[in-house]
Amino acid sequence: MAEVLIKNGVVYDPLNGVKGEKKDICIRDGKVVAEVKNPKVIDAEGRVVMPGGVDIHSHIAGGKVNSGRLFRPEDGRKGLEAKTKVCRMQSGYSVPNTFAIGYRYAKMGYTFVMEAAMPPLAARHTHEEMVDTPILDNAALPLLDNNWMTMEYVNGGDIDLLAAYVAWIMKATKGFGVKIVNPGGTEMWGWGKNCSLNDTVPTFNVTPAEIIKGLGEANEKLEMPHSIHVHTNMLGHPGNFEITKETYDLVKGVNTVKDRQVMHTTHTQFHSYGGTNWGDFESKADEIAGYINQNDHATIDIGSVILGDTTTMTADGPMEYNLYQITGRKWTNHDVELETGSGITPFLYSGKSPVNTIQWAIGVELALLVEDPWKIALTTDHPNAGPFIGYPILISMLMSKKRRDESSADMHKVIYDKALLPSIDREYSLYEIAIITRGMTAKALGLHEHGKGHLGVGADGDVAIYDMSPEETDAGKIQKAFLNTKYTIKGGQIVVKDGEVVATPDGKTYFVTPECDDKLTDEMMVKLKDKFDRYYSVTLNNYPVQDAYVPNPYEIKTQMRG
Amino acid sequence: MVEVTDVVCSLCGCVCDDITVEVEDNKVTKVKRGACSVGKSKLMGHNRIKSPAIRVNGELKDCSYDEAIKKAAEILAASRRPLLYGWSSTVCEADKVGVELAEELGAVIDNTASVCHGPSVLAIQDVGLPSCTLGEVKNRADVIIYWGANPAEAHANHMKRYSYVSKGFWTEEGKKAKKLVVVDVRATKTTKMADVFLQIEQGKDYLVLSALRAILYGHADVVPDEVGGVSKKDLLETAEMMKGAKFGATFFGMGVTHTGARQNNIVNAIQMTRAAHTHTKFTITPMRGHYNVAGINQVCTWETGFPFAVDLTRGYAWYNPGELSATDLLIRQECDAALVIASDPGAHFPGESIKHLAKVPVIQIDPFPNPTTEFADVVFPAAVSGVEAEGNVYRMDNIPIRLRKLIDSEYPEDEEILKRILDEVRAIKEKESN
Numbered sequence A: 001m002a003e004v005l006i007k008n009g010v011v012y013d014p015l016n017g018v019k020g021e022k023k024d025i026c027i028r029d030g031k032v033v034a035e036v037k038n039p040k041v042i043d044a045e046g047r048v049v050m051p052g053g054v055d056i057h058s059h060i061a062g063g064k065v066n067s068g069r070l071f072r073p074e075d076g077r078k079g080l081e082a083k084t085k086v087c088r089m090q091s092g093y094s095v096p097n098t099f100a101i102g103y104r105y106a107k108m109g110y111t112f113v114m115e116a117a118m119p120p121l122a123a124r125h126t127h128e129e130m131v132d133t134p135i136l137d138n139a140a141l142p143l144l145d146n147n148w149m150t151m152e153y154v155n156g157g158d159i160d161l162l163a164a165y166v167a168w169i170m171k172a173t174k175g176f177g178v179k180i181v182n183p184g185g186t187e188m189w190g191w192g193k194n195c196s197l198n199d200t201v202p203t204f205n206v207t208p209a210e211i212i213k214g215l216g217e218a219n220e221k222l223e224m225p226h227s228i229h230v231h232t233n234m235l236g237h238p239g240n241f242e243i244t245k246e247t248y249d250l251v252k253g254v255n256t257v258k259d260r261q262v263m264h265t266t267h268t269q270f271h272s273y274g275g276t277n278w279g280d281f282e283s284k285a286d287e288i289a290g291y292i293n294q295n296d297h298a299t300i301d302i303g304s305v306i307l308g309d310t311t312t313m314t315a316d317g318p319m320e321y322n323l324y325q326i327t328g329r330k331w332t333n334h335d336v337e338l339e340t341g342s343g344i345t346p347f348l349y350s351g352k353s354p355v356n357t358i359q360w361a362i363g364v365e366l367a368l369l370v371e372d373p374w375k376i377a378l379t380t381d382h383p384n385a386g387p388f389i390g391y392p393i394l395i396s397m398l399m400s401k402k403r404r405d406e407s408s409a410d411m412h413k414v415i416y417d418k419a420l421l422p423s424i425d426r427e428y429s430l431y432e433i434a435i436i437t438r439g440m441t442a443k444a445l446g447l448h449e450h451g452k453g454h455l456g457v458g459a460d461g462d463v464a465i466y467d468m469s470p471e472e473t474d475a476g477k478i479q480k481a482f483l484n485t486k487y488t489i490k491g492g493q494i495v496v497k498d499g500e501v502v503a504t505p506d507g508k509t510y511f512v513t514p515e516c517d518d519k520l521t522d523e524m525m526v527k528l529k530d531k532f533d534r535y536y537s538v539t540l541n542n543y544p545v546q547d548a549y550v551p552n553p554y555e556i557k558t559q560m561r562g
Numbered sequence B: 001m002v003e004v005t006d007v008v009c010s011l012c013g014c015v016c017d018d019i020t021v022e023v024e025d026n027k028v029t030k031v032k033r034g035a036c037s038v039g040k041s042k043l044m045g046h047n048r049i050k051s052p053a054i055r056v057n058g059e060l061k062d063c064s065y066d067e068a069i070k071k072a073a074e075i076l077a078a079s080r081r082p083l084l085y086g087w088s089s090t091v092c093e094a095d096k097v098g099v100e101l102a103e104e105l106g107a108v109i110d111n112t113a114s115v116c117h118g119p120s121v122l123a124i125q126d127v128g129l130p131s132c133t134l135g136e137v138k139n140r141a142d143v144i145i146y147w148g149a150n151p152a153e154a155h156a157n158h159m160k161r162y163s164y165v166s167k168g169f170w171t172e173e174g175k176k177a178k179k180l181v182v183v184d185v186r187a188t189k190t191t192k193m194a195d196v197f198l199q200i201e202q203g204k205d206y207l208v209l210s211a212l213r214a215i216l217y218g219h220a221d222v223v224p225d226e227v228g229g230v231s232k233k234d235l236l237e238t239a240e241m242m243k244g245a246k247f248g249a250t251f252f253g254m255g256v257t258h259t260g261a262r263q264n265n266i267v268n269a270i271q272m273t274r275a276a277h278t279h280t281k282f283t284i285t286p287m288r289g290h291y292n293v294a295g296i297n298q299v300c301t302w303e304t305g306f307p308f309a310v311d312l313t314r315g316y317a318w319y320n321p322g323e324l325s326a327t328d329l330l331i332r333q334e335c336d337a338a339l340v341i342a343s344d345p346g347a348h349f350p351g352e353s354i355k356h357l358a359k360v361p362v363i364q365i366d367p368f369p370n371p372t373t374e375f376a377d378v379v380f381p382a383a384v385s386g387v388e389a390e391g392n393v394y395r396m397d398n399i400p401i402r403l404r405k406l407i408d409s410e411y412p413e414d415e416e417i418l419k420r421i422l423d424e425v426r427a428i429k430e431k432e433s434n
């Protein structure tokens, strides 16, 4: 395969401690190497160079994403672009079609995206869409917290058997890590109810807190690359910050052999709320950031708001119902037997609304108040707080206090009383931006060991060259540069040039296959088989995702600790 | 002889996946368990199209696949307004090639939803759909409503596997502990099983749904003594039954999507579900007909952004059902060539549409002959998905299941035929542009 040399770039590669150095990047056969002989030369001419972006949490593929597309033709019509010689047709803004997702991420310099919620029973669907998403390497997190198997093992205190079940689900779904979404609450939504962290889930006699702790322990027994990935209870409720902090405490004592957190909580903006109702609603970003600053076992992504119309979607069925009750807009729900659920409803984030204004501030506050950028990731929980295409706006806000002040002036005046944003002076450096968009995310997912998120020798030849000088301070120019790269290189191949997609190779799908003791698996299978015989609507043999669904596999093997 | 278990039926939207068959000498010789009678006969195989053929002087003449591919590609490449129609009785892998072919041609791609649950899709786009998987119904539902649907005849295993007759976690006693409400204009095999049969007047679904909605929202006072042929007393009782449910599940069929107020019926049915949801858990699910009609809607949506009636003339997707569905296009005599796959517009379209379709060149891909074959100009026999070919399908509740291949086929799969047509179309276009 051809060699590539990127010269005269100013490189930001946080996992290797490279802080804006003039440095050549050599790529051969898709991987970063020390030197090349006869390369194609790309002259970066002093521009900013980073590893390909790694998104830790985004809803890009599967049943609820597609239900969002299907029931929002008005969103589909927003992003129409005709096919070209290279690209297929595009549609959508908050729920783009699969092709547009690949192209738009690649244009922003991203080369890996984690689909954040895969219902195990519908895993084939998630994979079908990921295969149809060009360019991006991908993986998906199967939902494991409202599963009857999980709750029964947690109830019995059988963490080893729980680990065996988690391992089986990873393999059966070709999944990457353990996703937890409103543990207990989604099962209760099967009856139209919800619950909080320490409530008991009837029939199963467990609390959400016990589920989270149990899965946290099982995850570390399996030595998974990623920690448990948690959407905590009571998303979007005023006053929920206490529950969020309590959730972090649950796994404080859980040990890991991995060099990473034992819990990642996602879209933390939605979980950092003070007040008792929407009237006295306020930001508690300082409380959450304070906790993260004082502890090392938890990381977060921000789930920052992008103003405008979007499509919210989550496995947290009761939460979507609440949101629909507030807006009165259309609402889709899809409960999944023995496992999970989902809800979808459109939502408009308006700078005129006091509540939306505070929400808008909180995500950015979290990023600014958490001192160590290795503990925080940039997300919008696409498309829940806004579409991923808004990332460049967030980057420009983090890098420019001036930009934030100008934007704040356009928001509801409540921002000056109930939010903290106007009082924060910190500005992110490009190095810190590189951390929260690739270094930290790759490390938190354990993917840095598999060539993602950095440019050291042996890493994937995934590179973003942004059309800006490292000295740039103009927020508008920064935003523009991060929206359309000068070059995006994926596995040594130029996929974007001057903001246009020029090649569309297939991405790889990363999945984890944890091995555990046969006896343990056999014992677990007795219970699982009974679930299929009596309660599932598909058979056990038809459940696992067949190899045909993952044509470009990247398997990561792990072994359960005794 | 080998016994194959976990066989998946590729006939109706139930997509039963627990069928056991016997295979001997590359033939399915026996269906031992799991399938209903129509499912059984599909698995056992029947009358096939024997050879690819091209119509010459009014007669279909056998030809090779190469010749048929060439002819089909020529027709499509020369067409100014091609229509690609069907897609619901084949697998998603084929559907994907179909979308790509439509994109290459600048064609209109439409699927059978536009003549079955198209109105349901429109309703979902209006108000959304509070639904669930069929296993949720099996494990939880104690009140089941079939509205304008006759599962006992059209989805024979539906009640047994998923709803009224099934037994699940909280429904161990089966139908003894459940209530079945059936709403229909006439008595059927399904209505005979019902605890409550609301026999309504033809076309009055909207009114009856409105009345139930009003009662569920606490406005029984505005409901007259009789609505659409149903007494207020019966409506009140039904509403009470719904409110008293631990988990209610409504299924609706073509009897309500294609009569009277059409999509507005479905909007109203969904709104009724929301009204019931203010008292207890309630869900609603369309009874999709063909085994993968849900799947083509899925594929078409994630690839084009829209579920059916998509025009790709402009290079991007333009969605406008009512203008761009197959029947609309044909009635306006706009389409000048059509590819029909795994469906039978010749039997199911309105007369005026068929008249135009018969006039234009038609390419058919299907394992089985049907009335469309009578006027098709190029015919491709294909392997039977689920018997001779594997692939992904979506059950009526959008659960993806992989069809199994049981025996070898002398015929190519839909996906392969479509890919070869696509390659040939590209070759023709390439030549033309040089």
Ligand code: SF4
Residues within 6 Å of the ligand: B009, B010, B011, B012, B013, B014, B015, B016, B034, B035, B036, B037, B038, B039, B040, B155, B156, B157, B158
């Ligand atoms: S109910 Fe439908 S899917 Fe099941 S066996 Fe009968 S025809 Fe096949």
Ligand SMILES: [Zn+2]
Residues within 6 Å of the ligand: A057, A058, A059, A116, A266, A267, A314, A381, A384
């Ligand atoms: Zn999310």
